[in-house]
Amino acid sequence: MKRLALAGLSAVAITGVAAPVFAADLPQPAEPAPYVDNYAPAARFDWSGFYAGANLGWGFGNFDNRNAPDIDANGVTGGIHAGYNIMLNPNVLAGVEADFMFSDMEDSKTVGGNTFKNSSSWNSTVRGRLGYTFDKFMVYGTGGLAIADLETKVNGNKKDKTAVGWTVGAGVEGAITQNVTARIEYDYQDYGSEKYSIGGAGYRTDFDQSLVRAGISYKF
Template sequence: MKKILVGVIGAIALSLSAPASAADLAARPYVKAPTPIAAIYDWSGFYIGLNGGGGSAHKCWDNYTFAGVLVGGEGCHNATGGTVGGQLGYRMQSGNWVFGVEGQGNWADFSGSNTSVLFPAQLNRSRIDAFGLVTGQLGYAWNNVLFYVKGGGAVVGDKYDVFTTPGGVLLASARETRWGGTVGAGLEVGFAPNWSVGVEYDHIFSGNRTLTLNTAAGVAFQSDRVGQDVDLGLIRVNYRWGGPIIAKY
């Protein structure tokens, strides 16, 4: 009897010291899932890109004597064609506002001509073979969509020729590098991390310049004051490095 009592007491002690079963454990508290993270596109950083499109330069010729006396207008024409080039810049974003600077250089083939009103036996031809822009930018971003305006300085490489008409014999020519100002606007969309594509319009103010056109032998042939304004339409693709996306709760 004593042995049976000892066994019962041992079994009770063993059951009291055993770990609680799964049914005896308290339920695990509910934990709310983390709030989704919104990806915010950041336009800050350096970028490099390519551009291409077309342009038109409106040019009006006025003939002057070599002493600077106006003879009369020779007429106007549009020098049109295509262009391709590249750009390099830096942008900094603060809130929705984007500030930047950019340098751009392009090859161009804008050409046009008109028969001189004063000298009907002459054809005046104008060409632009290159231009460059150095501008500041101010933009406003809606996540990966950026609208911006720009303005600054411009330089244009011009060539002028006078031919006989008919016949097309070159009588005289001149070259110049013309400085001026530019304003423009663009819309750019980030379509992948670090990559964006956009469209841009620019207007170049080149003013008036008086030129001496020389024969092939270097003899002064005639003097003309040429006014010029250039309009550009470009498609641009940029690659940017430096923090393209910020995760924000």
């Protein structure tokens, strides 16, 4: 009986030792690969820095004259602009911009045998800009100093003035690439009154104009 018991214990012991060894020889399930999150949010468009570009549009001018008929003129306007932007926070932008525009704004009227002509061949502004960005899209307001060339001609005699005034406007701008943006902008410019003496007669012109223009800029 003792021999039987000993034999049984020996078999159990051998089985207990052999089972792990045998199990080790069996194919083991592969360990799952660790989870790696490869998603990275796209970087927001960076509006900050220097930029320069060109624009083209249409101007509507009003020459309110004293001692002469009022003249409304309109024409093509085009030129260059440059500026600098900084981001005040992820969405709010502040900047400064200057431009120089040529125009063919002129018209004339003949009253009582006298021909009166008003024209403006160029204008320039220095403006601040404040915008709100939606990644690659921006809406902005702008305003500042405006300067323009004004000419009054009466029966061939003329007088030129460089008028100083103010401007205010708004626009929308969007990024085409990381360096190129496009815009549409409206600006109102008011130059107040300018006095002239032509041929011994005194004249006064109040000039204001509205500009609608599209532009493209390169951001450095």
